[in-house]
Amino acid sequence: MLDVRRVRTEPDALKAGLARKGVAGEEVDQLAELDRRRRELSEQRDDLRARVKTLSKEVGGLRRAGEVEQAEALMAESRDLGAREKAVSADADVVAGELRELLLRIPNVPAAEAPDGAGEADNVVVRVEGFDPDAYGEHQRVPHWDVGAALGILDLGRGAKISGSMFPLYRGAGARLVRALTSWALDRHADAFEEIRPPSLVRTDAMVAAGQLPKFADDAYHLERDDLWAIPTAEVPLTSLASGEILAEADLPVRLTAATPCFRREAGAAGRDTRGLLRVHEFDKVEILAYATPEQAPAVHADLLARAESLLAELGLAYRVLDICTGDLGQSHARQFDLEVYAPGCDLWLEVSSVSWFTDYQARRADIRYRRAGDGGVEHVHTLNGSALAWPRIWAALVETGRRPDGTVVLPEVLAPWLGDTTVG
RNA sequence: GGAGGGAUGGCAGAGCGGCCGAUUGCGGAGGUCUUGAAAACCUCUGGGCGAGAGCCCCGCGGGUUCGAAUCCCGCUCCCUCCGCCA
Incomplete structure (x- = not known):
């Protein structure tokens, strides 16, 4: 606010x-x-x-x-x-x-550097990494729902039987791949981020603090009987972690990471991009988040972006960085970079991360402040966060990119410690 | 789920209807002393609104009263015991 x-x-x-x-x-x-x-x-x-x-x-x-x-x-x-x-x-x-x-x-004021624009179409592609449209073979032009079904690692039918459409069920190597990605990403952030395992159901206050409510109530799952909300992202519990507290400047930036399930009703998106794993109601994601002073914020924002990017690079995926324009910026956001991976089977760029700077907008809602070292004055912190990363679309891009002419799939070497065999099929 | 106890400043812990935004101790900052340090002593040390006067905050929300940290009601959280249970 x-x-x-x-x-x-x-x-x-x-x-x-x-x-x-x-x-x-x-x-x-x-x-x-x-x-x-x-x-x-x-x-x-x-x-x-x-x-x-x-x-x-x-x-x-x-x-x-x-x-x-x-x-x-x-x-x-x-x-x-x-x-x-x-x-x-x-x-x-x-x-x-x-x-x-x-x-x-009323939404946050955009940062001066954020590009002007009316909507999605005006987002600025800052850079494209590892993408050569001619480098993909015919064997990679198979969408992940077909690859997953053929290999028995993605069972959308069973997921739908249990919970409805858009609730994916991974099995065998497919399930292990999600677990591998989570463990690998958490370890990659362990140098500077404290690992948190927060609750997945939160009070209304936490949803309001992060800016999910009151505006986006229709997009969240609400357990009426207990008046709790299923988190749409770890950003919600992590932002409220320090709510009502006054931190010491010497402790900033505070950097946190968490792997959680994320629940989204996708109320406004019915029927759009719903094939396979393109849009799902429940997914796993590793989040990185920081509380910082206003002075630290730009550098922290750059670091979060660099971390999310380096994960994509290490997975060997083609990706691009979008500088989100004012018309497409989220309500709480002052500046936002989205990362999209290229999925050759679907021939789509898929959003897998959003790296955001909220200035003091969320901190004011959550009442998170810090005491300045110099004059002892108290002011609100800046909050920043990024997905690093959200797995379903990564899963899709990996399976499509790694598909070989014989129909088997090769997964990235960095995941070998958790995967054992990086070949599926 | 049942029974009981509790929630006060960074922490510990008084206060139980007016003189209490709050005694005291610890912690923290500064100072005196000292070659330096320790000890001792002194001073200061929560947050919010407001230009200011002033007002608000003793877990949260109501109520009683001329007046509430103190009395009453509801809620939340913590602790103990019992029950149930991954």
Whole structure:
């Protein structure tokens, strides 16, 4: 969420920034008006409270002195003030609630460096690595759902029987491949990231803090009976890990990694890209996340991106890096790079990672702050995170890329310690 | 699931209707002393809103009262015992 004070201190800059994400100027004006009314009402409320407090102290003194009659008079006056305070206070709460609700729905301001654009089509391809369209043979032009079915390592029919479509079931070497990828990736981040195994069901607060709610409630699975949400990404529990806390600057950046299942209803995407593993309701992903000072944030962002990229390179996959334009940026995001791998069988670029910088937008929702080493001042941290990586589409790209003319598949050598045999079929 | 106990500042731990945003100890910062250090002593040391005056925060949300950290109700979390169980 944005700092309301910016509405007062730099309304024009704020409007200009939000306009790049398509937010109308009226919304900022609406914020300004609610903020003005909120402060006006809280001032009235504070004045009334101050008078009640003063009177109450006098009552105490008079009663001790035995001046019962005078005390009674003050009590009556205070009772009256109290009633007025209650009314003003209720109004103040209503306005504060409206302000917060609006604030929770207004997106983050994009970073100055983020490219302008209206939507997906305007994202900028920053670089393409390891891709030569002529280097793929006919044997690699088989989609992973066919390869997986032929080798008995992907059983979409059984998954659908148990849970419905878009709930994949991997088996044998296919299941082991997912486990290998997870173990390998966690180990690759172990040099700088603390491994966390967070809960997969979280409270509403955690979903709000990460920016999933209130806007994207339809995309998340909700367990009504217990009022818990199935996490759509480890970003949710990891962001709330430090909620309500004040960290020491010396401890920053805090770097965390976690492998978790991720659950997505994909409510708005029914029927689109649903073949095979292109879009699924449940998948495993390794996430890397950091809390940093504003000064550290750009370097941390670059490091997260470099880590996700190096994993793709080590897996021998062709990939490209997209600088996400303002029109396609997520609600909480100031800057975002997406990584897409090339899957020759589907002949598609598949998004497998999103490396994001949220400035203090999430930290403000989650109330994560740090104490500056120099002057001891307290301010919100910056949060950053990236997938490194999300496995289903990697699984698809590996199986398609590694397919040989005889129909068997060769998997990357780096996974040998977990796979044993890197040849499938 | 049942019974009981608890939640106060970085930590420990008082306070149980007014003089309490809160005694004290530890920890932390600075200073005096010292060749230097230790010890001793002194001072300071939570967060939020607000231009300020001031207001809010003693797990969270309500209530009682002129006045609530203190009384009442609900919720959450932690601990102990019993039950169940991967």
